[in-house]
Amino acid sequence: MSSQTSWIAVDWGTSNLRAWGIGRDGSTTFSASSEKGMGRLEREQYPAALSEVIEARANGIETVDVLIAGMAGARQGWLEAPYLDAPADLRGLSAGAVSPSMPKEFRVRILPGVCQKSPGAENVMRGEETQLLGLSRLIPGFSGVVCMPGTHSKWAVLDGVRLESFATAMTGELYEVLRQHSVLRHSLNGNLDGPGREEGFREGLEAGLSHPDLLTGNLFTVRAASLLSGKEADWCGGYLSGLLIGSEIGGRKEWVGKQEVPLIGSPGLCALYTRAIEQLGGSARTIDASEAILTGLKAAREFDSH
Amino acid sequence: MSSQTSWIAVDWGTSNLRAWGIGRDGSTTFSASSEKGMGRLEREQYPAALSEVIEARANGIETVDVLIAGMAGARQGWLEAPYLDAPADLRGLSAGAVSPSMPKEFRVRILPGVCQKSPGAENVMRGEETQLLGLSRLIPGFSGVVCMPGTHSKWAVLDGVRLESFATAMTGELYEVLRQHSVLRHSLNGNLDGPGREEGFREGLEAGLSHPDLLTGNLFTVRAASLLSGKEADWCGGYLSGLLIGSEIGGRKEWVGKQEVPLIGSPGLCALYTRAIEQLGGSARTIDASEAILTGLKAAREFDSH
Incomplete structure (x- = not known):
C-alpha cells in the first residue's frame, strides 16, 4: 500500500491534523490523523508531530513529499507562510509556500493563507x-x-x-x-x-x-x-x-x-x-x-x- | 451616629452588596459594603453576610429595618421575590416585597424585580x-x-x-x-x-x-x-x-x-x-x-x- 504513495496531503488546523497519502493516479492510499493541532504545539514539536502521523506509511518512500494547508503556516505555527493578498489568484498558492527545515528525506511545504487589507474590512484566512481552490475544481x-x-x-x-x-x-x-x-x-x-x-x-x-x-x-x-x-x-x-x-x-x-x-x-x-x-x-x-x-x-x- | 439611623437601604447585586444607613430626615448616616454578592453565597449564608456589613452600625437600634433591592430576591438568591409584570406601576414594588426569616430584632424585606412576558420579548430585571423608581424622583x-x-x-x-x-x-x-x-x-x-x-x-x-x-x-x-x-x-x-x-x-x-x-x-x-x-x-x-x-x-x- 505505502509503496504506491506518491505524496502526502495535510490539513493542519488549530485543533488537529489530518494526512492523506496520494497515489500516482490521485487515489487516496491512506488517511491518518492526530490531535496535535497548532493550538497544542510549540514550534519545535511540529517535525515529530508530522512524523508520528505519517511514518508508518512513509516507509520505503525515497523522498517524503508533503504539502500542508492551514494553521501550521500561521505566525504562531511551524513556519509563517506570508499571506497572499485578496483579490488573489488561488493558482498562486503553491508559489507562496514555505519550506520548514527537515531531514533531507523529507520535502515539506506549507501553503500560505490569504489576507484582505481593505480598511474597515481587514481579514485573514488559513x-x-x-x-x-478545491471548490473551483468540484464546481x-x-x-x-x-x-x-x-x-x-x-x-x-x-x-x-x-x-x-x-x-x-x-x-x-x-x-x-x-x-x-x-x-x-x-x-x-x-x-x-x-x-x-x-x-x-x-x-x-x-x-x-x-x-x-x-x-x-x-x-x-x-x-x-x-x-x-x-x-x-x-x-x-x-x-x-x-x-x-x-x-x-x-x-x-x-x-x-x-x-x-x-x-x-x-x-x-x-x-x-x-x-x-x-x-x-x-x-x-x-x-x-x-x-x-x-x-x-x-x-x-x-x-x-x- | 448609629443612634440616628432609622432604617437601612441595601443594594444586593451579583458581585457585591452595599448598605446605607438612613436617618429620620432622609440623610445617609453610614455606608458600608462587602463582596458577598449573590454569586458567592449559598442561601443559608445571607443572614450572616448582611449582619457582617451592618452590625457595627446597628447597635442600639431596637428594630433593624432593612429594605433590599437586587439579586438577593432571585430564585437562586436569599428568598425569591416574584417579579412584577411589565407594564408595571413601580409604586407597587414594596407591596411585592418578601420577608426572609431573621431573628426578631430584624425586619428585612426584599423588593421584587420586574419581568416582561411578551412572546419574543421575554425579559427580566432585578x-x-x-x-x-429613583429616576422618577430625580427627574x-x-x-x-x-x-x-x-x-x-x-x-x-x-x-x-x-x-x-x-x-x-x-x-x-x-x-x-x-x-x-x-x-x-x-x-x-x-x-x-x-x-x-x-x-x-x-x-x-x-x-x-x-x-x-x-x-x-x-x-x-x-x-x-x-x-x-x-x-x-x-x-x-x-x-x-x-x-x-x-x-x-x-x-x-x-x-x-x-x-x-x-x-x-x-x-x-x-x-x-x-x-x-x-x-x-x-x-x-x-x-x-x-x-x-x-x-x-x-x-x-x-x-x-x-
Whole structure:
C-alpha cells in the first residue's frame, strides 16, 4: 500500500491534523490523523508531530513529499507562510509556500493563507483558501458567494480560481464562549439535544434573520425564557444556535438568494445553514469539507508543477 | 451616629452588596459594603453576610429595618421575590416585597424585580426597577427611554412611575467573555489603556453604529487588525468596546434622538454611551447609579407606608 504513495496531503488546523497519502493516479492510499493541532504545539514539536502521523506509511518512500494547508503556516505555527493578498489568484498558492527545515528525506511545504487589507474590512484566512481552490475544481466555472460555516465562518466571493473578497463571522466561537462562560450557561446546563431543540432553533433563527441588528439584545432571551417560561437546556441551546446563525446570515441577505450557495463544512452544520438560507428564499448545496481541502491540495500541487 | 439611623437601604447585586444607613430626615448616616454578592453565597449564608456589613452600625437600634433591592430576591438568591409584570406601576414594588426569616430584632424585606412576558420579548430585571423608581424622583415627570449601561445593559420605556417595557443587551458581558475566552484574547493581551484605545474605540463605534447587523463579522476585525496592521491591545480593546456599544445602540436608533436619554451607571461607561448617542444626533445625561438606587429604595419605602 505505502509503496504506491506518491505524496502526502495535510490539513493542519488549530485543533488537529489530518494526512492523506496520494497515489500516482490521485487515489487516496491512506488517511491518518492526530490531535496535535497548532493550538497544542510549540514550534519545535511540529517535525515529530508530522512524523508520528505519517511514518508508518512513509516507509520505503525515497523522498517524503508533503504539502500542508492551514494553521501550521500561521505566525504562531511551524513556519509563517506570508499571506497572499485578496483579490488573489488561488493558482498562486503553491508559489507562496514555505519550506520548514527537515531531514533531507523529507520535502515539506506549507501553503500560505490569504489576507484582505481593505480598511474597515481587514481579514485573514488559513486553510479555507485551499478549500476554495478545491471548490473551483468540484464546481467548474463557479462564480458567486461561498459559505464555510464553522468556529469562524467564512463568506467568500469567488470567481473561478480568483478569490475576490471575504468576510468572517465568529458564530461558532460565540456559541461556545457564551455556552461555557456567560450567564447563559445556567440555562444551557443540561441535555442540549432534547426534543425542544428544534423549536428553540426555529424561534432563534427567525429572530436572528429578521433582526440581526438586535443580536446583543436577543441573546438575553435565552436567559429570560428559561426563567419565565421554564425553557429547558435543549430549547435554549437550539435558540442560541438559531439566533447566531440567523444573525450571521440575516446581516448578509444580499449574498443569499441570487444563486445556489455552496456550503463547505460538516453535514450537520451545513444542514442548519441550508435551512436559514432557504428561509430567505435562497438555496444551498453542501460540499464535504474534507473533499474540498483534499481537492484543493491536489490542485495546488498541480499548479506547482506547471 | 448609629443612634440616628432609622432604617437601612441595601443594594444586593451579583458581585457585591452595599448598605446605607438612613436617618429620620432622609440623610445617609453610614455606608458600608462587602463582596458577598449573590454569586458567592449559598442561601443559608445571607443572614450572616448582611449582619457582617451592618452590625457595627446597628447597635442600639431596637428594630433593624432593612429594605433590599437586587439579586438577593432571585430564585437562586436569599428568598425569591416574584417579579412584577411589565407594564408595571413601580409604586407597587414594596407591596411585592418578601420577608426572609431573621431573628426578631430584624425586619428585612426584599423588593421584587420586574419581568416582561411578551412572546419574543421575554425579559427580566432585578435592581434596575428600583433605579427607575429613583429616576422618577430625580427627574420628576420624566417620560421616555432610559438606558442603564453595564454587564447587562437595560433599556426601559418609562412614563413617570410606570415601567412600560424594557430590553436587555449583553454588551458588558460579551466584552468580558470575548476578552478572556475567545481567539480575540491573543489581541487583547497587554496594556488595554494605552494611547491607541481612543482611536480603536472611535473606529469600533463607527462600525457598530453603522452596521449593528454585522456584529458577528466585525468582531473578527479585532484579530485581523492585530495580525495585519500590528494593532496593539489598547487599540483592540477600544475597538471591541466601541463595536459592542455601537452595535447595542445602532440597533435601537429609534430610541435615541427624540429627547435627552438619562443614563444610569458608572461615570466612565456613561461617558462612552454619551458619545455614541451624540454621534447619532441625540443627547444624554448621566445619573449616578448609587444615587438612583438609593433614591429608589427611599421612594419604595415611602410608598410602602402609604
